[in-house]
Amino acid sequence: MQSASSSSAGAPAWWYDRTARALALQAALLLVVVAASIFFFSNVQTNMAARGLTLGFGFLDRSAGIPIGESLIPYTPSNSYARALLVGLLNTLRVAIVGCLLVTLLGVFLGILRLSENPLLSGLVGAYIEIVRNTPVVLQLVFWLVVFQQLPSVREALNPLPGIYLSQRGLKIPVFEWNQAAAFALIGLAAAIAAIVWTVRRARAHQMQTGEYRRVWPICLGYLVLLPMAAAHLTGDRLILSVPELQGFNFAGGAELSPEFAALLTGLVIYTAAFVAEIVRSGIQSVGKGQWEASRALGLSNGRIMRLVILPQALRVIVPPLTSQYLNLTKNSSLAIVIGYQDLFSVSNTSINQTGQAIEVIFIMMTVYLVLSLLTAAGMNVYNSRVALKER
Amino acid sequence: MADLAAPISAPRAASATWRSVANGLRLRYFGTPLNAAITLVCLYALYKILPPILGWAVFDAHWTGTAAQCREARGGACWAFIDEKFWFAVFGLYPYELRWRPATMLSLFAAMVGLSLFRRLWSKNLIYAWLAASALMFVLMDGTFFGIEIFGTHVPTRLWGGLTVTVFIAVFGLATGYPLAILLALGRRSHMPVVKWFCVAVIECVRGVPLVTIIFMAAIMLPLFLPSGMTIDRLFRIQFAYTIFSAAYLAEVVRGGLQGLGRGQYEAAESLGLNYAQKMRLVVLPQALKMTIPAQVNTFIGLFKDTTLVVIVGIFDFFTTLRAALGDPNWMGFPNEAYVFAALTYFILCFGMSKYSQRLERDLSPETRR
Structure with missing residues (x-):
């Protein structure tokens, strides 16, 4: 009887429906975010215009004139x-x-x-x-x-x-002076690391299969010392420690x-x-x-x-x-x-x-x-x- | 037999305990050659570090007098400098005759902290008391409430400074950030995609950048966002940045609590016919928040230390005010004293909080809770 009476009163208002309510809430949030963005953006443009500035990244190409004491790449204050x-x-x-x-x-x-x-x-x-x-x-x-x-x-x-x-x-x-030998030594170092990873993996796979433990650190140490030295030796230059x-x-x-x-x-x-x-x-x-x-x-x-x-x-x-x-x-x-x-x-x-x-x-x-x-x-x-x- | 044995065994027992204690000490400090070496190195380090520090800070220090007297008797710390500048470091440039207002504000804060330490008093009323107290703290500092003079003249925020500003930023950042954090945490776990992604974006963006950039944004960028003619006080802009920052960090702590709660709690609340708000307010949040109190206190400590970052936009908090005091021409040349004093103040406050948090953690952990 109750269900009949409730249905005769018509379908419940939409805000009792969970999905509809969730949709409305999300739409409202989205609206607020968009409205706020537009409001702020228009304010920004008026404020910047009042100060004689325009929004944009064009200034990035201008000369900066900022003295920077230490830099990893070549830099002078006249750079952008x-x-x-x-x-x-x-x-x-x-x-x-x-x-x-x-x-x-x-x-x-x-x-x-x-x-x-x-x-x-x-x-x-x-x-x-x-x-x-x-x-x-x-x-x-x-x-x-x-x-x-x-x-x-x-x-x-x-x-x-x-x-x-x-x-x-x-x-x-x-430090080592930066020359051809140093560059090759760096490549040798990378090769040594790759060789070590490979050796360790092989040794581990071997241990998994046979249970036999292989001592790898002497070989790894050898790679680490010898490979960069050999690579540096390939070039005419010598490694110079400054x-x-x-x-x-x-x-x-x-x-x-x-x-x-x-x-x-x-x-x-x-x-x-x-x-x-x-x-x-x-x-x-x-x-x-x-x-x-x-x-x-x-x-x-x-x-x-x-x-x-x-x-x-x-x-x-x-x-x-x-x-x-x-x-x-x-x-x-x-x-x-x-x-x-x-x-x-x-x-x-x-x-x-x-x-x-x-x-x-x-x-x-x-x-x-x-x-x-x-x-x-x-x-x-x-x-x-x-x-x-x-x-x- | 027992009577005969007693007089003989008593001294022997005493000497045995003494010997076992000595033996224990020997084993702990000199048990192995390595251990003995460690002990000796540590003792040597202490011998090298402690006497000079103690000599400077305590034995050779000058506690009273003028800068000239300090300089004459070189060697020890000049605590007379701190003595001279102490109230400046607490109140900054706040008008001298109105200093009772920040003093009342700080006392109110101390009283509220004192009350909050007792777990017996933890209730909703305490939260309301904090809200009322923070409103009163604001009125005390500002002097007016929506333009109505309550405690005499209005004092603009540029005259605020020292420890009062540090406390002010921390209290209001947490009082406003905490509710926001709960909303963000709930939003992040919401099933509604727009709400969820909005909260995720806010939390992750704020946590992904340094606090100084957010403070900087509030100080420099926010005025550009407002309609021309409308300005917000600089301290309040910084306050806003700090609030957002605290909210994002606390939200992650609260989320941890929400996730840590068994699904049964959510289901039980739903089966009782509670709606979302009731379910969260009555069942989920009380447990989730209580569970994460130690983590919250740890976050508070971090946030409290981070109040020092307002230095980059020229707000005079406790540390910056002390640094400004170094510029007094009558008291030039005592930076070490100022920094040590500032460090000690922050240390006492933060260490106190962290010890309290550890005790809470022990008391609230499921193993010890009855």
């Missing part, structure tokens, strides 16, 4: 804005890539030390982690800049290792890392490594005690237990948060502006001040950071799917 921004991007990438590598090494090392059975050592590492994690990174960067600026002058440069000098002007390190030497008031030879770069890199690595150390520690601790006991029962040594049993399982827990730490490091490198290293953000800032094309420059800058983040995340996701738990 596009090239200045590219130099900034390369400087960002330089910090981000070197930083991620160092952070991984330092973070894993500290994470393992944090688990040391010696309370003094784990306590010291713990103190470092807590101090670094609980102070703002801007403050730490400023601190490191002050440290690097308070280093002795060039003539009294610190010389911690032969060929390495630390002074107010930054860090001087020996070692910095004090001549008068400055150094000659070698490569220079500016105090700003050194401060930024040190600050970011010290800061992020504390987070990575905690991630590594919790990853190792997440592997059950039974795994250690079972491995010991098989008679494995401590090093091999760590390498063959514990780390592969810990990586599953470690890799996802490690990815976000890499992203954080890359994003935090934009704080370079606080200490005067000219990265993408800093160059963009100067470009906006000079041209007034705020929207275009910010758009480029944000897109670049977004793409960097997405690329890092995508790369790490591929790696993650390799180490993730495979359920059969």
Whole structure:
């Protein structure tokens, strides 16, 4: 009876229908987004016209006139804005890539030390982690800049290792001079890495089939040393190591890392490594005690237990948060502006001040950071799917 | 027999415990040659690091006096500088005779934080209390409420500075970002494709770029988006950027909670005939939010540290104000003191929060919860 009476009252209003309601809501959201975009866009055009500017990327070809202290590609202030921004991007990438590598090494090392059975050592590492994690990174960067600026002058440069000098002007390190031999050596290095990957895979396949373990590291070491040397020898040139030497008031030879770069890199690595150390520690601790006991029962040594049993399982827990730490490091490198290293953000800032094309420059800058983040995340996701738990 | 044995065994037991403790210590610190080497290296590092730092910061330090006195007796830290500049670092350029207003605001904030530490008081009322308190905090700082003078004269935001601005940005960023975060998290898990992709785009775009670029956008780009003649105060623009940023990061934490909740909870709520809003408000969110409280506190810590990034657009927060104090011609040359003091302040606040979060994690984890 009830159903009859409700049907006689007519079909229910459309907003009681789930699908219709969802459609209406989405249409409304879309409408708001589109309307807001049109509103903002028209405002932008009026505002820019009022300032005598036009929206567009034409300014990128104009001469920038921005002096940039350090650059990985040839650059002069008369180059275009596009090239200045590219130099900034390369400087960002330089910090981000070197930083991620160092952070991984330092973070894993500290994470393992944090688990040391010696309370003094784990306590010291713990103190470092807590101090670094609980102070703002801007403050730490400023601190490191002050440290690097308070280093002795060039003539009294610190010389911690032969060929390495630390002074107010930054860090001087020996490098190979860039010539044909160096280029061939680089190709040889690539070949060596390929050869090592192949050898390790073969050895592993062999072990899978026969159970026989092959010691491969001496061969790999041989590849690593001999192939680049042989490749360099093929050319007429020789590899020349350029070692910095004090001549008068400055150094000659070698490569220079500016105090700003050194401060930024040190600050970011010290800061992020504390987070990575905690991630590594919790990853190792997440592997059950039974795994250690079972491995010991098989008679494995401590090093091999760590390498063959514990780390592969810990990586599953470690890799996802490690990815976000890499992203954080890359994003935090934009704080370079606080200490005067000219990265993408800093160059963009100067470009906006000079041209007034705020929207275009910010758009480029944000897109670049977004793409960097997405690329890092995508790369790490591929790696993650390799180490993730495979359920059969 | 027992009587005879007692006087002999008692001292032996005592010495045995002492010996076992000593033995335990020896094993822990010098058990193997490697362990002994580690202990010695650590001790040497401590010997190298601690005495100079303690000497500078405590034993040779000057706690009172003038800059000239500090400079004469070189060597230790000059805490007289901090003593002199402390209230400037707290209030910035806020008019001297009106300083009671930011002082009340900070006390109110401290009182609210104090109340929120007690889990007994966690309820909806606490959330309402926070909303009321943050409104009052704004009125205290500004002096007016929609143009009506309540606490005397209006103080424009360019005179705000110091710790008050840091607290202001953090409190309002979270108070407005938190509801937004819940909406974004719910939207991201929505079945409606447009809503879902809109929320995904907002969250991922904000999380994919550095906070400084968003702050920068708010400071420079936002005025261009508004109709000519309409302006928004610079501090509020930065506040807006910070809010969006906090919302995107918190949304991912909340999403974790939503995903961590068993499907049974959703189904049970639906089988009771609850509609979407009721289901979320009464069943899902209370559990999802509670589950992620430790992660939320960790996010708060990160966001609180990130308030220092406003330095790039010239807003005077605690750290920037301290740096500005370094420019006082009477007190030139004490940057180390200023930075150490700033670091210590942030450390105490963040370390406190992280210890609290760890305790919560222990209390709220399923193993210990009764």
